[in-house]
Amino acid sequence: MVDHRLSEEHEALRQSVEAFARKEVAPVIGEYYERAEFPYPLVRGMANMGLFGLPVAEEQGGMGGDYFALCLALEELARVDSSVAITLEAGVSLGVMPISRFGNEQQKRQWLPRLASGEVLGAFGLTEPGGGSDAGATRTTAVLDGDEWVVNGSKSFITNSGTDITALVTVTAVTGEKPDGGKEISTILVPAGTPGFTVAPKYSKVGWNASDTHELSFDNCRVPAENLLGERGRGYAQFLSILTEGRVAIAALGVGLAQGCVDECLRYAGEREAFGHRIGGYQAIQFKLADMELRTHTARLAYYDAASRMLRGESYRKQAAAAKLASSNAAMDNARDATQIFGGYGFMNETPVGRFYRDAKILEIGEGTSEVQRMLIARELGLPSA
Incomplete structure (x- = not known):
């Protein structure tokens, strides 16, 4: 039986990160963003929640969770802000995981407890x-x-x-x-x-x-x-492995941004009036939101599938590339549609969708461009490389 429902532990984590994002990140992140300032208090908050150690074994100073838990946290953070989400994503998948996966015992003892606690970043x-x-x-x-x-x-x-x-x-x-x-x-x-x-x-x-x-x-x-x-x-093989994991995490981040666009537009469509009616009643807006929800839902299923294959120890290179490609497309398309729904307000940096629009493009570039993801998928289909 196929079941995409979250376990009690995963759902509890998702809810706690959602609450942190709404109560702690959302009210202040716009000011940090405009000042291009690193949000140390928010990073400390994530560290206090144990987020930097989510997929790290307890004996290595972590929370003893799995990589899917990290993905859920990233999605919820990115629904509000991608700067905070990418700080966690890079801190774990690129800072912690190389040492956790490939370090010797001395290196793990030296670095992992501090990295997994969020006391320091790698x-x-x-x-x-x-x-x-x-x-x-x-x-x-x-x-x-x-x-x-x-x-x-x-x-x-x-x-x-x-x-x-x-x-x-x-x-x-x-x-x-x-x-x-x-x-x-x-x-x-x-x-x-x-x-x-x-x-x-x-x-x-x-x-x-x-x-x-x-x-x-x-x-x-x-x-x-x-x-x-x-x-x-073995460095080349090691970083290919790390990047494959990272694509699943970035896919979760992209889904979060895409979902954030849906969240903001639903709220705005229920408040904004034009020509005597709330704009959520106009079919043009309804169709845009339906497409945005479809993209988000499809991309979420893609990263859930990749993460589940990873946790089962199965090959997931193709699924990770597909999830990263689908989520970055969804994020970019949803950010563009959200900006259109918000009109002039969507072009203002103080609105979340203004930030979403600026943040979405890098998802088609970082940790493997969309073109690279298509190359990887083609190779996994058995097509020859150039």
């Missing part, structure tokens, strides 16, 4: 200025010199990399050459404040303005040899 340094979607074109290098790695290179668009509570960045780097002549890519843990590790000033962004994003540079940055994360030369 970041994942993958994208490079000239690389974009071609992660295999990594140019950052890490050369083993005695008992230290010497890291040189740069990373761009790295979330949670420059906050006052950022503790480390996991960096992909070329550490040698494979027997076939290809690049040997490994992942290295670089603690914040390491000499030679520089965080550039924050970007001026179109959206996600209350989240933290920087370019990073490494100039003869030395870290201990034991900061190698996982097996040498």
Whole structure:
């Protein structure tokens, strides 16, 4: 029997995050957004709820939940604001999970309790200025010199990399050459404040303005040899695994934004009058809202399916790519329709839909562009790669 009802534990979590988003995030996030300021009090609130440790085992300092619990939390946060949601998403899927999945026992003991508690944040340094979607074109290098790695290179668009509570960045780097002549890519843990590790000033962004994003540079940055994360030369495979998980989380975030558009438009359509009637009574508005609800519902089912396959230990690469593609499309289309329903008010930054419109576009780019998702789906269908 197919049953999409949430368990009691998942529903209780969903309700608690929904209440936090409505009562704590919604009243203040607009001001943080306009100031492009990182919302430390809200991050502390999420930390106090245990959200950064949701999919981490209790013995590692986490809540002992599952990845689907993280997705539910992200959806509820993004219904109100995506900056707060992406801070949690990146903090967990890109900060915590690489160490949880691939770290040795010493690395887990050193980093996971603080990361899972939300006391500190971790970041994942993958994208490079000239690389974009071609992660295999990594140019950052890490050369083993005695008992230290010497890291040189740069990373761009790295979330949670420059906050006052950022503790480390996991960096992909070329550490040698494979027997076939290809690049040997490994992942290295670089603690914040390491000499030679520089965080550039924050970007001026179109959206996600209350989240933290920087370019990073490494100039003869030395870290201990034991900061190698996982097996040498397996960095490419590791980050592909992390990105597949992350696509499910980003899909949940996109569904949250799409649902937020529906929520706001339903409220507005019941209040706004035009030509003597509330606009919710006009079929043109009703049809838009019906389409918005359909997109949201379909995208939610897609990420539920991907998450359930992940938790059962089944292959879910195709489903994760499909969920990410469906949710980013739904978010972008719903944000556009919501702005149209709100009219001039939808173009104002003080309205949630104004923020939704600005935040939606990055979902078609970050953690794998929509074009990359289509490539992945095609490969999973057995079609040849170019």
